[in-house]
Amino acid sequence: DQQVKQNSPSLSVQEGRISILNCDYTNSMFDYFLWYKKYPAEGPTFLISISSIKDKNEDGRFTVFLNKSAKHLSLHIVPSQPGDSAVYFCAASDLLAGQNFVFGPGTRLSVLP
Amino acid sequence: GAVVSQHPSWVICKSGTSVKIECRSLDFQATTMFWYRQFPKQSLMLMATSNEGSKATYEQGVEKDKFLINHASLTLSTLTVTSAHPEDSSFYICSAPGPNEKLFFGSGTQLSVL
Numbered sequence: 001d002q003q004v005k006q007n008s009p010s011l012s013v014q015e016g017r018i019s020i021l022n023c024d025y026t027n028s029m030f031d032y033f034l035w036y037k038k039y040p041a042e043g044p045t046f047l048i049s050i051s052s053i054k055d056k057n058e059d060g061r062f063t064v065f066l067n068k069s070a071k072h073l074s075l076h077i078v079p080s081q082p083g084d085s086a087v088y089f090c091a092a093s094d095l096l097a098g099q100n101f102v103f104g105p106g107t108r109l110s111v112l113p
Numbered sequence: 114g115a116v117v118s119q120h121p122s123w124v125i126c127k128s129g130t131s132v133k134i135e136c137r138s139l140d141f142q143a144t145t146m147f148w149y150r151q152f153p154k155q156s157l158m159l160m161a162t163s164n165e166g167s168k169a170t171y172e173q174g175v176e177k178d179k180f181l182i183n184h185a186s187l188t189l190s191t192l193t194v195t196s197a198h199p200e201d202s203s204f205y206i207c208s209a210p211g212p213n214e215k216l217f218f219g220s221g222t223q224l225s226v227l
Binding site for chain 1: 119147156159204217219220
């Protein structure tokens with residue numbers, strides 16, 4: 001049973017527009033969430049995090065929103081750039097139980113020029 | 114900032130040989146490191162958690178004797194794929210919890226077993 005789900009395997013967005021990547025989780029004990037970007041044959045790159053005491057965190061073009069009641073988080077990229085084309089993973093952890101992060105299956109974002 | 118160095122980035126080996134992959138935390142100490150495997154178009158799969166000074170914890174279905182993990186110091190963990198076979202060909206990535214509760218990843222190792 002997948003504890004972290006990313007139901008859209010792929011997403012295409014025009015350059016300059018907003019990209020919205022979604023992630024749902026089932027474990028209500030998760031209290032820390034991360035988004036990673038991954039290019040082919042490279043390790044993931046950390047993007048942004050959010051803890052369960054917040055509902056929004058911004059870092060430049062990247063904003064993560066957390067809706068705890070819906071067990072849903074989303075990553076917004078504004079404006080989208082061709083270099084943002086990659087696979088995006090969300091990950092969740094119950095920090096009190098240790099730092100074993102559970103990853104979603106990823107969403108492939110393609111930003112079209 | 115915190116960096117995790119993984120080496121080698123690419124290795125090709127003959128079937129039956131063993132391959133060692135190193136993961137180093139360069140400017141922080143890590144008592145725990147994680148090893149993942151990724152098949153094409155699939156999510157990262159946690160293989161094991163390596164613990165400095167004690168035995169690694171393996172996820173269900175991962176063969177301990179096949180994937181030997183050693184966490185010899187607070188900055189180094191190694192994964193040895195023993196008697197590698199073509200089905201072991203994959204992309205292996207390590208990570209370590211670093212400052213500010215963030216998880217830092219190595220750049221990955223592409224293993225190809227002929």
